[in-house]
Amino acid sequence: xxGKVSVVNEPAFKDPYTRFWYPxxxxxxxxxxxGWRTVIAxxxxxxPHTGHEHLMKNAAYLGDIEPAHGILVNAIIGAxxxxxxxxxxxxxxxxxxxxxxxxxxxxxxxTMTLWDMRYGNPLESLLHGIIRQNxxxxxxxxxxxxxxxxxxxxxxxxxxxxxxxxxxxxxxxxPYDLDKxxxxxxxxIKEFWYCPKCGEIAYSDTCAHTDVAQRFSGSFIRGLIAxxxxxxxxxxxxxxxxxxxxxxxxxxxxxxxxxxxxxxxRELEVDVPKMEIPIKG
Amino acid sequence: xxxxxxxxxDKARLERIKGTQLEGLVxxxxxxxxxxxxxxxxxxxxxxxxxxxPRARIDARGFIEETPVVFKRELFExxxxxxxxxxxxxxxxxxxxxxxxxxxxAAKEEEYLPPPTLPEERK
Numbered sequence: 308x309x310g311k312v313s314v315v316n317e318p319a320f321k322d323p324y325t326r327f328w329y330p331x332x333x334x335x336x337x338x339x340x341x342g343w344r345t346v347i348a349x350x351x352x353x354x355p356h357t358g359h360e361h362l363m364k365n366a367a368y369l370g371d372i373e374p375a376h377g378i379l380v381n382a383i384i385g386a387x388x389x390x391x392x393x394x395x396x397x398x399x400x401x402x403x404x405x406x407x408x409x410x411x412x413x414x415x416x417x418t419m420t421l422w423d424m425r426y427g428n429p430l431e432s433l434l435h436g437i438i439r440q441n442x443x444x445x446x447x448x449x450x451x452x453x454x455x456x457x458x459x460x461x462x463x464x465x466x467x468x469x470x471x472x473x474x475x476x477x478x479x480x481x482p483y484d485l486d487k488x489x490x491x492x493x494x495x496i497k498e499f500w501y502c503p504k505c506g507e508i509a510y511s512d513t514c515a516h517t518d519v520a521q522r523f524s525g526s527f528i529r530g531l532i533a534x535x536x537x538x539x540x541x542x543x544x545x546x547x548x549x550x551x552x553x554x555x556x557x558x559x560x561x562x563x564x565x566x567x568x569x570x571x572x573r574e575l576e577v578d579v580p581k582m583e584i585p586i587k588g
Numbered sequence: 589x590x591x592x593x594x595x596x597x598d599k600a601r602l603e604r605i606k607g608t609q610l611e612g613l614v615x616x617x618x619x620x621x622x623x624x625x626x627x628x629x630x631x632x633x634x635x636x637x638x639x640x641x642p643r644a645r646i647d648a649r650g651f652i653e654e655t656p657v658v659f660k661r662e663l664f665e666x667x668x669x670x671x672x673x674x675x676x677x678x679x680x681x682x683x684x685x686x687x688x689x690x691x692x693x694a695a696k697e698e699e700y701l702p703p704p705t706l707p708e709e710r711k
Contacts (some may be wrong), residue, residue: 539621
């Protein structure tokens with residue numbers, strides 16, 4: 308596809324989605340208004356735990372002559388696998404990170420993209436790169452298991468693609484190093500864990516206490532939440548937990564289930580009226 | 589490959605295992621904010637759990653997670669009853685009658701889970 312793109316029926320949203328909707332032109336305007344020269348994108352389909360927060364804070368140390376000016380969270384909103392967090396909690400959970408000052412709102416913004424996750428790991432990361440470049444980001448953070456499901460892919464497949472390319476995918480070099488490739492640059496980060504010896508959340512390539520390190524696990528946290536136990540603040544911000552409980556009360560369930568998916572399908576599907584498309588002869 | 593499962597211990601559960609040999613097996617997680625009992629799960633048992641509960645998965649740490657809440661609850665009950673974290677716990681848990689009840693309750697759980705009361709809402 309090429310040429311001018313026209314939106315035939317712009318989606319209409321209800322709260323809380325409205326305030327997170329930044330299509331490309333609006334996002335770029337907002338970045339300009341904030342005076343951000345470098346902006347790093349954070350892809351998410353999750354409510355953030357403090358491991359995600361550390362990923363954002365530390366990845367943003369990379370910029371050009373100084374750390375990145377802005378962190379742009381771009382949540383994927385649409386059909387997800389059963390057991391993922393509900394969309395509203397993902398958006399407001401990330402918003403709580405800046406609303407309660409864990410990352411200053413001067414440096415952090417939450418936005419969304421309408422897209423049904425394909426869990427395509429490296430291939431999907433290319434699409435993520437295109438989307439985030441279009442909305443004005445200069446950098447993109449890629450962590451472990453990017454857009455992954457189960458152990459189908461190598462946990463660092465996406466990072467390999469953005470570090471040296473994957474020839475079997477037709478990419479002999481990283482996407483930013485190809486002729487007519489993307490301009491957005493990757494920031495590949497491994498993981499953060501809790502180290503009882505350091506007594507803090509540490510970067511896995513820095514902390515050498517691998518024998519005692521306690522890794523973050525989104526599945527473990529979801530299990531904790533399902534059991535009705537509030538996760539400790541060192542792994543989960545209390546304000547973020549309250550967002551989950553708020554939407555749990557709305558849907559009677561804290562995660563995506565069949566009922567939620569059916570509801571979302573009704574709300575998010577857009578029926579386009581039949582159109583006559585003139586064919587230039 | 590052996591996997592693991594962790595059972596979270598809140599105050600009530602800690603009280604239940606007080607004075608038993610299980611007390612010495614309690615592990616601190618995340619700076620002591622959480623207490624857990626960890627169980628080794630033999631490969632055949634892990635495969636069985638994954639088969640019985642399609643949403644269960646093995647996370648990046650090698651732990652079986654996202655089993656139904658009722659499964660975790662029953663797991664603790666069996667641990668407390670047998671005072672063990674060995675293979676026999678899973679043998680008891682996966683007995684047809686017990687497993688049938690767990691699956692029945694788990695199906696309902698996928699439609700509704702009661703939301704928790706927050707500490708500030710408790711009188």
